[in-house]
Amino acid sequence: MTTVRNIAAGVRSMTSNAFLVDGERAVLVDAGSDFDAVARIEDATGSIDALVLTHTHPDHVGNVESVVEAFGVDIWGYDPDHPLVDHAIEDGETVRLGDHDFEALHTPGHKDDHxxxxxxxxxxxxxxxxxxxNGGFGRTDLPEGNRETLVDSIEYLLATLDETLSAMYVGHGPAVDSNPLYHVELAAQAAKMG
Known part of the structure:
Protein backbone atom coordinates (compact mmCIF):
# COMPACT_ATOMS: atom_id res chain seq x y z
CA MET A 1 0.00 0.00 0.00
CA THR A 2 1.26 3.45 -0.94
CA THR A 3 2.20 5.69 1.96
CA VAL A 4 3.07 9.37 1.66
CA ARG A 5 5.31 11.16 4.18
CA ASN A 6 6.50 14.75 4.17
CA ILE A 7 10.20 14.40 5.02
CA ALA A 8 10.42 18.20 5.37
CA ALA A 9 7.90 18.21 8.22
CA GLY A 10 9.09 20.36 11.11
CA VAL A 11 12.00 21.89 9.17
CA ARG A 12 12.55 25.58 9.96
CA SER A 13 14.04 26.89 6.72
CA MET A 14 13.00 28.13 3.30
CA THR A 15 11.99 24.73 1.97
CA SER A 16 9.13 23.19 0.12
CA ASN A 17 7.45 20.07 1.33
CA ALA A 18 9.20 16.92 0.08
CA PHE A 19 7.00 13.85 -0.20
CA LEU A 20 8.39 10.36 0.13
CA VAL A 21 5.97 8.05 -1.67
CA ASP A 22 6.63 4.51 -0.51
CA GLY A 23 5.42 1.29 -2.04
CA GLU A 24 6.40 -0.82 -5.05
CA ARG A 25 8.47 2.13 -6.31
CA ALA A 26 9.81 4.51 -3.66
CA VAL A 27 9.87 8.01 -5.11
CA LEU A 28 10.64 11.43 -3.69
CA VAL A 29 8.34 14.15 -5.04
CA ASP A 30 10.41 17.34 -4.73
CA ALA A 31 13.63 17.41 -2.73
CA GLY A 32 13.12 20.48 -0.59
CA SER A 33 16.02 22.67 0.51
CA ASP A 34 18.27 23.41 3.47
CA PHE A 35 17.73 20.24 5.51
CA ASP A 36 19.21 16.73 5.58
CA ALA A 37 16.86 14.98 3.16
CA VAL A 38 19.21 12.01 2.82
CA ALA A 39 19.08 11.17 6.54
CA ARG A 40 15.29 11.53 6.59
CA ILE A 41 14.90 9.22 3.58
CA GLU A 42 17.28 6.67 5.12
CA ASP A 43 15.35 6.77 8.41
CA ALA A 44 12.01 6.31 6.63
CA THR A 45 12.65 3.76 3.87
CA GLY A 46 16.41 3.31 3.49
CA SER A 47 16.47 4.40 -0.15
CA ILE A 48 14.47 5.69 -3.12
CA ASP A 49 14.15 4.63 -6.76
CA ALA A 50 13.62 8.05 -8.36
CA LEU A 51 13.22 11.78 -7.75
CA VAL A 52 10.30 13.56 -9.44
CA LEU A 53 10.00 17.36 -9.53
CA THR A 54 6.83 19.42 -9.58
CA HIS A 55 8.99 22.36 -10.70
CA THR A 56 12.51 23.73 -10.36
CA HIS A 57 12.25 26.68 -7.97
CA PRO A 58 15.22 26.62 -5.53
CA ASP A 59 13.13 25.73 -2.47
CA HIS A 60 12.00 22.53 -4.25
CA VAL A 61 15.38 21.47 -5.65
CA GLY A 62 18.00 22.64 -3.13
CA ASN A 63 18.59 19.10 -1.83
CA VAL A 64 18.69 17.45 -5.28
CA GLU A 65 22.47 17.14 -5.44
CA SER A 66 22.82 15.40 -2.07
CA VAL A 67 19.88 13.05 -2.79
CA VAL A 68 21.28 12.06 -6.19
CA GLU A 69 24.75 11.55 -4.70
CA ALA A 70 23.43 9.38 -1.86
CA PHE A 71 21.00 7.20 -3.81
CA GLY A 72 22.24 7.35 -7.42
CA VAL A 73 18.76 8.15 -8.73
CA ASP A 74 17.66 9.90 -11.90
CA ILE A 75 15.59 13.07 -11.82
CA TRP A 76 12.32 13.38 -13.68
CA GLY A 77 10.69 16.73 -14.54
CA TYR A 78 8.95 18.66 -17.27
CA ASP A 79 11.88 20.50 -18.88
CA PRO A 80 14.63 18.19 -20.23
CA ASP A 81 16.77 21.27 -20.96
CA HIS A 82 16.99 22.13 -17.26
CA PRO A 83 20.40 21.01 -15.91
CA LEU A 84 18.82 19.06 -13.04
CA VAL A 85 16.37 17.06 -15.18
CA ASP A 86 17.56 13.72 -16.56
CA HIS A 87 14.23 12.60 -18.07
CA ALA A 88 11.29 14.62 -19.37
CA ILE A 89 7.72 13.99 -18.21
CA GLU A 90 5.21 15.25 -20.75
CA ASP A 91 1.68 16.43 -20.12
CA GLY A 92 -0.59 13.39 -19.93
CA GLU A 93 2.28 10.95 -19.37
CA THR A 94 1.96 8.35 -16.63
CA VAL A 95 4.54 7.96 -13.86
CA ARG A 96 4.68 5.30 -11.16
CA LEU A 97 4.75 6.68 -7.61
CA GLY A 98 4.57 4.08 -4.86
CA ASP A 99 1.99 1.49 -5.88
CA HIS A 100 -0.01 3.64 -8.30
CA ASP A 101 0.20 5.26 -11.71
CA PHE A 102 -0.11 9.05 -11.69
CA GLU A 103 -1.00 11.24 -14.64
CA ALA A 104 1.32 14.21 -15.10
CA LEU A 105 -0.52 17.47 -15.75
CA HIS A 106 1.47 20.39 -17.15
CA THR A 107 0.22 23.33 -15.09
CA PRO A 108 2.26 26.51 -15.74
CA GLY A 109 1.46 29.93 -14.29
CA HIS A 110 3.61 29.71 -11.16
CA LYS A 111 6.56 28.44 -13.22
CA ASP A 112 6.70 27.27 -16.85
CA ASP A 113 7.90 23.75 -15.97
CA HIS A 114 5.25 23.11 -13.29
CA ASN A 134 -8.03 26.79 1.98
CA GLY A 135 -8.04 28.21 -1.55
CA GLY A 136 -4.43 29.35 -1.68
CA PHE A 137 -2.68 29.40 -5.04
CA GLY A 138 0.86 29.83 -6.37
CA ARG A 139 2.62 33.16 -6.63
CA THR A 140 2.71 34.76 -10.05
CA ASP A 141 5.09 37.64 -9.27
CA LEU A 142 8.24 35.56 -9.87
CA PRO A 143 9.95 35.04 -13.26
CA GLU A 144 7.72 32.88 -15.52
CA GLY A 145 4.72 33.64 -13.31
CA ASN A 146 1.48 34.61 -15.04
CA ARG A 147 -1.90 34.90 -13.31
CA GLU A 148 -3.99 34.22 -16.43
CA THR A 149 -1.97 31.10 -17.19
CA LEU A 150 -2.25 30.00 -13.55
CA VAL A 151 -6.05 30.32 -13.68
CA ASP A 152 -6.09 28.23 -16.89
CA SER A 153 -3.93 25.60 -15.18
CA ILE A 154 -6.24 25.41 -12.15
CA GLU A 155 -9.21 25.01 -14.52
CA TYR A 156 -7.32 22.23 -16.34
CA LEU A 157 -6.67 20.54 -13.01
CA LEU A 158 -10.34 20.84 -12.00
CA ALA A 159 -11.39 19.25 -15.30
CA THR A 160 -9.27 16.21 -14.37
CA LEU A 161 -10.41 15.80 -10.76
CA ASP A 162 -13.66 14.48 -9.30
CA GLU A 163 -15.17 13.57 -5.92
CA THR A 164 -12.95 10.49 -5.63
CA LEU A 165 -10.03 12.78 -4.71
CA SER A 166 -9.30 12.02 -1.07
CA ALA A 167 -5.87 13.61 -0.43
CA MET A 168 -4.01 16.61 -1.82
CA TYR A 169 -0.32 17.05 -1.07
CA VAL A 170 0.85 20.61 -1.65
CA GLY A 171 4.23 22.29 -2.00
CA HIS A 172 3.84 24.37 1.17
CA GLY A 173 1.64 24.07 4.21
CA PRO A 174 -0.57 21.22 5.33
CA ALA A 175 -1.86 18.37 3.21
CA VAL A 176 -5.61 18.34 2.63
CA ASP A 177 -7.42 15.08 3.45
CA SER A 178 -10.93 16.43 3.92
CA ASN A 179 -12.77 17.35 0.70
CA PRO A 180 -9.65 18.43 -1.24
CA LEU A 181 -11.67 19.11 -4.40
CA TYR A 182 -13.40 21.96 -2.54
CA HIS A 183 -10.00 23.53 -1.78
CA VAL A 184 -9.06 23.41 -5.48
CA GLU A 185 -12.39 25.02 -6.39
CA LEU A 186 -11.74 27.76 -3.81
CA ALA A 187 -8.28 28.35 -5.31
CA ALA A 188 -9.81 28.73 -8.77
CA GLN A 189 -12.27 31.34 -7.48
CA ALA A 190 -9.58 33.23 -5.53
CA ALA A 191 -7.11 33.26 -8.44
CA LYS A 192 -9.77 34.67 -10.78
CA MET A 193 -10.51 37.52 -8.38
CA GLY A 194 -6.92 38.79 -8.25
Whole structure:
Protein backbone atom coordinates (compact mmCIF):
# COMPACT_ATOMS: atom_id res chain seq x y z
CA MET A 1 0.00 0.00 0.00
CA THR A 2 1.26 3.45 -0.94
CA THR A 3 2.20 5.69 1.96
CA VAL A 4 3.07 9.37 1.66
CA ARG A 5 5.31 11.16 4.18
CA ASN A 6 6.50 14.75 4.17
CA ILE A 7 10.20 14.40 5.02
CA ALA A 8 10.42 18.20 5.37
CA ALA A 9 7.90 18.21 8.22
CA GLY A 10 9.09 20.36 11.11
CA VAL A 11 12.00 21.89 9.17
CA ARG A 12 12.55 25.58 9.96
CA SER A 13 14.04 26.89 6.72
CA MET A 14 13.00 28.13 3.30
CA THR A 15 11.99 24.73 1.97
CA SER A 16 9.13 23.19 0.12
CA ASN A 17 7.45 20.07 1.33
CA ALA A 18 9.20 16.92 0.08
CA PHE A 19 7.00 13.85 -0.20
CA LEU A 20 8.39 10.36 0.13
CA VAL A 21 5.97 8.05 -1.67
CA ASP A 22 6.63 4.51 -0.51
CA GLY A 23 5.42 1.29 -2.04
CA GLU A 24 6.40 -0.82 -5.05
CA ARG A 25 8.47 2.13 -6.31
CA ALA A 26 9.81 4.51 -3.66
CA VAL A 27 9.87 8.01 -5.11
CA LEU A 28 10.64 11.43 -3.69
CA VAL A 29 8.34 14.15 -5.04
CA ASP A 30 10.41 17.34 -4.73
CA ALA A 31 13.63 17.41 -2.73
CA GLY A 32 13.12 20.48 -0.59
CA SER A 33 16.02 22.67 0.51
CA ASP A 34 18.27 23.41 3.47
CA PHE A 35 17.73 20.24 5.51
CA ASP A 36 19.21 16.73 5.58
CA ALA A 37 16.86 14.98 3.16
CA VAL A 38 19.21 12.01 2.82
CA ALA A 39 19.08 11.17 6.54
CA ARG A 40 15.29 11.53 6.59
CA ILE A 41 14.90 9.22 3.58
CA GLU A 42 17.28 6.67 5.12
CA ASP A 43 15.35 6.77 8.41
CA ALA A 44 12.01 6.31 6.63
CA THR A 45 12.65 3.76 3.87
CA GLY A 46 16.41 3.31 3.49
CA SER A 47 16.47 4.40 -0.15
CA ILE A 48 14.47 5.69 -3.12
CA ASP A 49 14.15 4.63 -6.76
CA ALA A 50 13.62 8.05 -8.36
CA LEU A 51 13.22 11.78 -7.75
CA VAL A 52 10.30 13.56 -9.44
CA LEU A 53 10.00 17.36 -9.53
CA THR A 54 6.83 19.42 -9.58
CA HIS A 55 8.99 22.36 -10.70
CA THR A 56 12.51 23.73 -10.36
CA HIS A 57 12.25 26.68 -7.97
CA PRO A 58 15.22 26.62 -5.53
CA ASP A 59 13.13 25.73 -2.47
CA HIS A 60 12.00 22.53 -4.25
CA VAL A 61 15.38 21.47 -5.65
CA GLY A 62 18.00 22.64 -3.13
CA ASN A 63 18.59 19.10 -1.83
CA VAL A 64 18.69 17.45 -5.28
CA GLU A 65 22.47 17.14 -5.44
CA SER A 66 22.82 15.40 -2.07
CA VAL A 67 19.88 13.05 -2.79
CA VAL A 68 21.28 12.06 -6.19
CA GLU A 69 24.75 11.55 -4.70
CA ALA A 70 23.43 9.38 -1.86
CA PHE A 71 21.00 7.20 -3.81
CA GLY A 72 22.24 7.35 -7.42
CA VAL A 73 18.76 8.15 -8.73
CA ASP A 74 17.66 9.90 -11.90
CA ILE A 75 15.59 13.07 -11.82
CA TRP A 76 12.32 13.38 -13.68
CA GLY A 77 10.69 16.73 -14.54
CA TYR A 78 8.95 18.66 -17.27
CA ASP A 79 11.88 20.50 -18.88
CA PRO A 80 14.63 18.19 -20.23
CA ASP A 81 16.77 21.27 -20.96
CA HIS A 82 16.99 22.13 -17.26
CA PRO A 83 20.40 21.01 -15.91
CA LEU A 84 18.82 19.06 -13.04
CA VAL A 85 16.37 17.06 -15.18
CA ASP A 86 17.56 13.72 -16.56
CA HIS A 87 14.23 12.60 -18.07
CA ALA A 88 11.29 14.62 -19.37
CA ILE A 89 7.72 13.99 -18.21
CA GLU A 90 5.21 15.25 -20.75
CA ASP A 91 1.68 16.43 -20.12
CA GLY A 92 -0.59 13.39 -19.93
CA GLU A 93 2.28 10.95 -19.37
CA THR A 94 1.96 8.35 -16.63
CA VAL A 95 4.54 7.96 -13.86
CA ARG A 96 4.68 5.30 -11.16
CA LEU A 97 4.75 6.68 -7.61
CA GLY A 98 4.57 4.08 -4.86
CA ASP A 99 1.99 1.49 -5.88
CA HIS A 100 -0.01 3.64 -8.30
CA ASP A 101 0.20 5.26 -11.71
CA PHE A 102 -0.11 9.05 -11.69
CA GLU A 103 -1.00 11.24 -14.64
CA ALA A 104 1.32 14.21 -15.10
CA LEU A 105 -0.52 17.47 -15.75
CA HIS A 106 1.47 20.39 -17.15
CA THR A 107 0.22 23.33 -15.09
CA PRO A 108 2.26 26.51 -15.74
CA GLY A 109 1.46 29.93 -14.29
CA HIS A 110 3.61 29.71 -11.16
CA LYS A 111 6.56 28.44 -13.22
CA ASP A 112 6.70 27.27 -16.85
CA ASP A 113 7.90 23.75 -15.97
CA HIS A 114 5.25 23.11 -13.29
CA UNK A 115 3.61 19.67 -13.08
CA UNK A 116 0.87 18.22 -10.89
CA UNK A 117 0.50 14.45 -10.47
CA UNK A 118 -2.92 12.81 -10.08
CA UNK A 119 -3.98 9.21 -9.51
CA UNK A 120 -7.71 8.64 -9.78
CA UNK A 121 -7.19 5.06 -8.55
CA UNK A 122 -5.38 6.19 -5.39
CA UNK A 123 -7.47 9.36 -4.97
CA UNK A 124 -4.25 11.38 -4.57
CA UNK A 125 -3.04 14.68 -6.04
CA UNK A 126 0.45 16.15 -5.75
CA UNK A 127 -0.31 19.81 -6.45
CA UNK A 128 3.13 21.40 -6.13
CA UNK A 129 2.75 25.17 -5.90
CA UNK A 130 -0.33 25.43 -8.10
CA UNK A 131 -2.92 25.29 -5.31
CA UNK A 132 -2.82 25.03 -1.53
CA UNK A 133 -5.15 24.38 1.39
CA ASN A 134 -8.03 26.79 1.98
CA GLY A 135 -8.04 28.21 -1.55
CA GLY A 136 -4.43 29.35 -1.68
CA PHE A 137 -2.68 29.40 -5.04
CA GLY A 138 0.86 29.83 -6.37
CA ARG A 139 2.62 33.16 -6.63
CA THR A 140 2.71 34.76 -10.05
CA ASP A 141 5.09 37.64 -9.27
CA LEU A 142 8.24 35.56 -9.87
CA PRO A 143 9.95 35.04 -13.26
CA GLU A 144 7.72 32.88 -15.52
CA GLY A 145 4.72 33.64 -13.31
CA ASN A 146 1.48 34.61 -15.04
CA ARG A 147 -1.90 34.90 -13.31
CA GLU A 148 -3.99 34.22 -16.43
CA THR A 149 -1.97 31.10 -17.19
CA LEU A 150 -2.25 30.00 -13.55
CA VAL A 151 -6.05 30.32 -13.68
CA ASP A 152 -6.09 28.23 -16.89
CA SER A 153 -3.93 25.60 -15.18
CA ILE A 154 -6.24 25.41 -12.15
CA GLU A 155 -9.21 25.01 -14.52
CA TYR A 156 -7.32 22.23 -16.34
CA LEU A 157 -6.67 20.54 -13.01
CA LEU A 158 -10.34 20.84 -12.00
CA ALA A 159 -11.39 19.25 -15.30
CA THR A 160 -9.27 16.21 -14.37
CA LEU A 161 -10.41 15.80 -10.76
CA ASP A 162 -13.66 14.48 -9.30
CA GLU A 163 -15.17 13.57 -5.92
CA THR A 164 -12.95 10.49 -5.63
CA LEU A 165 -10.03 12.78 -4.71
CA SER A 166 -9.30 12.02 -1.07
CA ALA A 167 -5.87 13.61 -0.43
CA MET A 168 -4.01 16.61 -1.82
CA TYR A 169 -0.32 17.05 -1.07
CA VAL A 170 0.85 20.61 -1.65
CA GLY A 171 4.23 22.29 -2.00
CA HIS A 172 3.84 24.37 1.17
CA GLY A 173 1.64 24.07 4.21
CA PRO A 174 -0.57 21.22 5.33
CA ALA A 175 -1.86 18.37 3.21
CA VAL A 176 -5.61 18.34 2.63
CA ASP A 177 -7.42 15.08 3.45
CA SER A 178 -10.93 16.43 3.92
CA ASN A 179 -12.77 17.35 0.70
CA PRO A 180 -9.65 18.43 -1.24
CA LEU A 181 -11.67 19.11 -4.40
CA TYR A 182 -13.40 21.96 -2.54
CA HIS A 183 -10.00 23.53 -1.78
CA VAL A 184 -9.06 23.41 -5.48
CA GLU A 185 -12.39 25.02 -6.39
CA LEU A 186 -11.74 27.76 -3.81
CA ALA A 187 -8.28 28.35 -5.31
CA ALA A 188 -9.81 28.73 -8.77
CA GLN A 189 -12.27 31.34 -7.48
CA ALA A 190 -9.58 33.23 -5.53
CA ALA A 191 -7.11 33.26 -8.44
CA LYS A 192 -9.77 34.67 -10.78
CA MET A 193 -10.51 37.52 -8.38
CA GLY A 194 -6.92 38.79 -8.25
Missing amino acids: LCFHSAEAGILFAGDLVFA
